[in-house]
Amino acid sequence: MRPIFVLIRKEFQQILRDRAMIGIILIMPLVQLFLLSYAVTTDVKHIKLALLDQDRSRLSRQIGATLVHSGYFDLESRPATRLQAGEAIQEGRADLAVIIPLHFARDLETGRSPAVQVIVDGQNSNTSAIALGYVTRILQEVSSDILIAGLAAAAPGAAPRFIEAQTRVFYNPEMESIPYMIPGVISVLLTVATMLLTGMGLVREKEIGTFEQLMVTPIRPGQLLIGKLVPFALLGFLMLILALTVARVWFGLPFEGSPGLVALATLLFLLTTLGIGLFISTVTSTQQQALFIAWFVMVFSMLMSGFFYPIDNMPEWAQRITLLNPMRYYLAILRSVLLKGSGLVHLWPDFAALAVFGVGILSLTVARFRARVG
């Protein structure tokens, strides 16, 4: 036990000595939380709208007002012609142009179905799809109002019947992206703190020669490993607590489920990331190489975890690949426990997957490490 304690003490002496390191540990979680939570929002607001009302009827004005007051659009301009509307999109002054043609109201009254033209800047496909969705929904609402009014006029006294969908969103009622993002930010932070720092830390010892110096001391490879892994696991938990506290206090993130489950999931997840970090250190000899591989693993884990893109939206083959990504399970657990308060009853498959990855990866790399140095 004593050599392990000595190594851990040394590791913390080094961490505390390094001002930049303390900054990274304390400030990086906060910056990432704020940056990703506020900047990388999937809520689409302030869409720049160019509105051309050629009809100038009561109905067309009503549609225009509904769009402007919906809260999603900022009225950028009122072009005079279709050409100008097109130019507004072309020059990037507007993201979306809505053109209500001449005789729109009259056509509607005379039983024809007039068309509203919507031009969208498709460069950012995600934003444009959402903007299009808003416009479509608003137009549908208007037209169903007209339909109801028409039916009522045609058959006075007969109540119009139709099906209305009453939506209620559970767990994230405002459908904000922040509660969705924060668990992702936390899993990325943990990966950085453990995988990256472990891998780089061990490779650094190789680079400066201290690794060999350690190997001639009576310390056993197993003790050396524990002494190098435990400090970063502790650091990971420290970052988790810090991030969750800020998320709760500042962002009001709910914490519905059991802290014990979060801790258990984190522990299992850290086995994986520490294992990968260790693996990286056995296949590289410089910190640059280690950083490069760690970066690749990071990007893969992030993209394939459902952090930014819902896994359900991915093509079938990509969905299968995500099954190999431990972060996917950790993220799913974190979201469910924090937002829904889910328990082990529902989450055990994710826990099982994390456990298999954690124990598997760590024991394989430990065996590899020991074979190389023992």
Place this chain on the structure above:
Amino acid sequence: MDGPLVQVSGLKKSYGSIPALRGADLEVRAGERYGLIGPDGAGKTTLLRILCGLVVSDGGEVRVLGHDPVTETHKIKDGIGYMPQRFSLYPDLTVAENLRFFADLYRVPAAQRESRTARLLEFSRLGPFRDRRAGALSGGMKQKLALSCTLVHTPQLLILDEPTTGVDPVSRGEFWDILDELKAEEGVTQLVTTPYMDEASRCDRVQLMYQGSSLAEGSPAEVAASFPGRLVRVYTADPYAAAGSLKRTGKFQSVQLFGDRIHVVVEPAQAAVPGVMAIVAQIRQILEQAAIPFTDLHEARPDLEDIFVQRIGEITND
């Protein structure tokens, strides 16, 4: 322990197709300072790393403190202190923290640790710098700290790999004074590699190594005395021209440049017939004819460097 602390015979090691050791032999006796002398690539470092159990050999016998360094690594670790060629301590920890770290890894009891650390700091004159980060020390001080860290558990056998390479001459001298003190006061057996001949002469016994095998072994005096023939040293302002004109005569077996001087080797047979004095006169005449000025010209005792050049010459001529 009785008997030699290190016993190596027929040791072989290759890195890929490049042989580092081709059947090296070594015996280090308790209490002596043994020097492995040779240029870069002679296999000195590989040999030391095998002794420490850091590298597994391809063949041959190795015993360190009576144990096999590969299968019984843990039995020798407490008994040896290894100082690699490159500075291998934590640059971001202080002198005292580095010492404490290694003392603790070697499980030195707390009471003993304090007195040992105090003694090592005194030895190395690092006392005033105990709270300075290792990375901020000068080259010479770094080496003294590294030495102190390898001594913190009071090993029987100290293994030093080119401990003074890249260190300024004054610090080099100080470092060797510390090694002398250690030997005298604690009787620590020392196995040292060095490319410097002046350091080699401070060893009890030396082995000249070249390309993975031994050229000569014995005390520095014995090895130097094994030089066949005699030697004439010429000091001149223009050694290139002097060496050139001496070589052109074809009268001398070997003419070597050593910085500002030339060594002319006189074969035993030659030395006996006309006498060394006659050869000195001959050299003087050649140089005067060529109008090459020289400051000194005399017969000299061969040193380790001459042996080295002569033995390597023998190998390459074969």
